[in-house]
Amino acid sequence: MGKFVNNVEEFFSYCEENDVQFVDLRFTDIKGAWHHLTYRMSAVTTEILENGFPFDGSSVDAWQPINKSDMLLKADVPTAFLDPFTADPTIILICDVYDIYKGELYEKCPRSIAKKALAHADSIGIADAAYFGPENEFFIFDDVKFVDNINEAGYKIDTEEGAWNSSTDYKDMYNTGHRPGTKGGYFPVQPTDSMVDLRAEMMLILEQVGLEVVLGHHEVAQGQGEIGVVFSDIIGAADNVQKYKYVVKMIAHLNGKTATFMPKPLYGDNGNGMHVHQSLWKDGKNLFYSEGNYGNLSEMAINYIGGIFKHARAVAAFTNPTTNSYKRLLPGFEAPSILTYSSQNRSASCRIPYGAGEKATRVEMRFPDSSSCPYLAFAAMMMAGLDGIKNRDIPVGPMDEDLFELSLDEIREKGIPQMPHTLRGSLESLIRDNDFLKPVFTDHFIEEYQHYRFERDVWPDEGRPTAYEFKTTYQC
Structure with a gap:
């Protein structure tokens, strides 16, 4: 078991092979709860996969204020898998949250924090x-x-x-x-x-x-x-x-x-x-x-x-x-x-x-x-x-x-x-x-x-x- 796709090109091929109709974007808040929003497959392009999906971060607990609510979901494409519970073929992508105001991964995104922890271990020469x-x-x-x-x-x-x-x-x-x-x-x-x-x-x-x-x-x-x-x-x-x-x-x-x-x-x-x-x-x-x-x-x-x-x-x-x-x-x-x-x-x-x-x-x-x-x-x-x-x-x-x-x-x-x-x-x-x-x-x-x-x-x-x-x- 493991990855179903490795890159953007394989993602689109996999979606075509499985007649995917919807792309479900998942991200995690500081409580550990999974949130999602769903795009029609026809609206998902290589450009938006690479640049990010916009969403409102002010409605998530303990995240952004209303005057700085615009954020991006950056899809981690190799995490893609088919949702086994939806009536229509839907592919799930796990995402990181990107802060457009600072131009970096969001400091309150738990997944991004875990990535930084691994990078820190490598940067101080202990573990890769x-x-x-x-x-x-x-x-x-x-x-x-x-x-x-x-x-x-x-x-x-x-x-x-x-x-x-x-x-x-x-x-x-x-x-x-x-x-x-x-x-x-x-x-x-x-x-x-x-x-x-x-x-x-x-x-x-x-x-x-x-x-x-x-x-x-x-x-x-x-x-x-x-x-x-x-x-x-x-x-x-x-x-x-x-x-x-x-x-x-x-x-x-x-x-x-x-x-x-x-x-x-x-x-x-x-x-x-x-x-x-x-x-x-x-x-x-x-x-x-x-x-x-x-x-x-x-x-x-x-x-x-x-x-x-x-x-x-x-x-x-x-x-x-x-x-x-x-x-x-x-x-x-x-x-x-x-x-x-x-x-x-x-x-x-x-x-x-x-x-x-x-x-x-x-x-x-x-x-x-x-x-x-x-x-x-x-x-x-x-x-x-x-x-x-x-x-x-x-x-x-x-x-x-x-x-x-x-x-x-x-x-x-x-x-x-x-x-x-x-x-x-x-x-x-x-x-x-x-x-x-x-x-x-x-x-x-x-x-x-x-x-x-x-x-x-x-x-x-x-x-x-x-x-x-x-x-x-x-x-x-």
């Missing part, structure tokens, strides 16, 4: 390639309802796999009684695993849009799944996350269900993570490999981990960017919030895949989640890692003991740092600690980003009473 392999978990639900008003708030989620449905009287079917239960979803066969055919359909469509699929399986929580795809370069991997989320959501939708990558939709069960495998390369050589060391890790790899851990509280503003993210990072649900590394222990924030050879040696950061914008998350981790290499940072570890069994006092006694406990904490850390992100992340972008997250996520969340607060406080 960076490979990322995200593992995105998701939930498939049968129904979701939520309300958020001045006098009421609440949500209700349902899945046939939910343990709460063990005594449900179904009108159109009998109650099968086969359910994974809380934390019981890892690897049971049908009928307990009710999503086999749904995941299979997702896997086939993911291959159809250019991803190389390895496996699919039920995850630990009820209604939870994961599909494994082959790693790519930093830009391709982030592009693939956007494709992955699009396909998973659409397949669920077309089957009368709903998919979410929300980090913690179910209280008391495991949440959705996005474990991210990473390695740096130069001249075709894996810079993270050194045979015979712990986990076959080179000194550079150790320093890379050290840099991410040193800046983890600020990095979390990009890798765990929602208030819900920190409900996942609680002890007891396989969500690693303790900043150490291990070659075998999945409770560490960084796992070193066991027994990896020269080409496969890598570090796996386990704290990120899929509410993040993948371009920003990958770029922030990479910039922190590069800073660690520069300053020869040494992380706490390795630690192969069961970290979930440690008390908070033991964690503190051992001097193991932790992830922040709230989004406010991560954003306040970003305000204090952001030099490592420069010059890839501009001062203006960092300021706008933290303001946006405070105003959209932190303050509204902190100002709302919750059902649990009524349960514990109403009678006081």
Whole structure:
């Protein structure tokens, strides 16, 4: 799998061969949401592909003011793939955003920021390639309802796999009684695993849009799944996350269900993570490999981990960017919030895949989640890692003991740092600690980003009473 076209000439030939009627332009905002606008194929020329498609940037959250709203979408032609869900043949092009006022890639375009991160690694002589392999978990639900008003708030989620449905009287079917239960979803066969055919359909469509699929399986929580795809370069991997989320959501939708990558939709069960495998390369050589060391890790790899851990509280503003993210990072649900590394222990924030050879040696950061914008998350981790290499940072570890069994006092006694406990904490850390992100992340972008997250996520969340607060406080 991979590219369907390599250049503009092949693009037009491919469109003609597939009777393409529409060209769909996709770009990503700072939340990680995909946006699109659609051109008739007859209106797309070589000139506009090379010069850019105009659009209004003022209507995108935290982007341009109304008096400087004109922007361009620069199509990355080799990203082209046919949309598997449209009624008429439609080809999708992933785009970068171009700032016509400064004559450069837009400083708030996440994809452009990730490109700058790779260019920075090359410019300082460390690496000419960076490979990322995200593992995105998701939930498939049968129904979701939520309300958020001045006098009421609440949500209700349902899945046939939910343990709460063990005594449900179904009108159109009998109650099968086969359910994974809380934390019981890892690897049971049908009928307990009710999503086999749904995941299979997702896997086939993911291959159809250019991803190389390895496996699919039920995850630990009820209604939870994961599909494994082959790693790519930093830009391709982030592009693939956007494709992955699009396909998973659409397949669920077309089957009368709903998919979410929300980090913690179910209280008391495991949440959705996005474990991210990473390695740096130069001249075709894996810079993270050194045979015979712990986990076959080179000194550079150790320093890379050290840099991410040193800046983890600020990095979390990009890798765990929602208030819900920190409900996942609680002890007891396989969500690693303790900043150490291990070659075998999945409770560490960084796992070193066991027994990896020269080409496969890598570090796996386990704290990120899929509410993040993948371009920003990958770029922030990479910039922190590069800073660690520069300053020869040494992380706490390795630690192969069961970290979930440690008390908070033991964690503190051992001097193991932790992830922040709230989004406010991560954003306040970003305000204090952001030099490592420069010059890839501009001062203006960092300021706008933290303001946006405070105003959209932190303050509204902190100002709302919750059902649990009524349960514990109403009678006081």
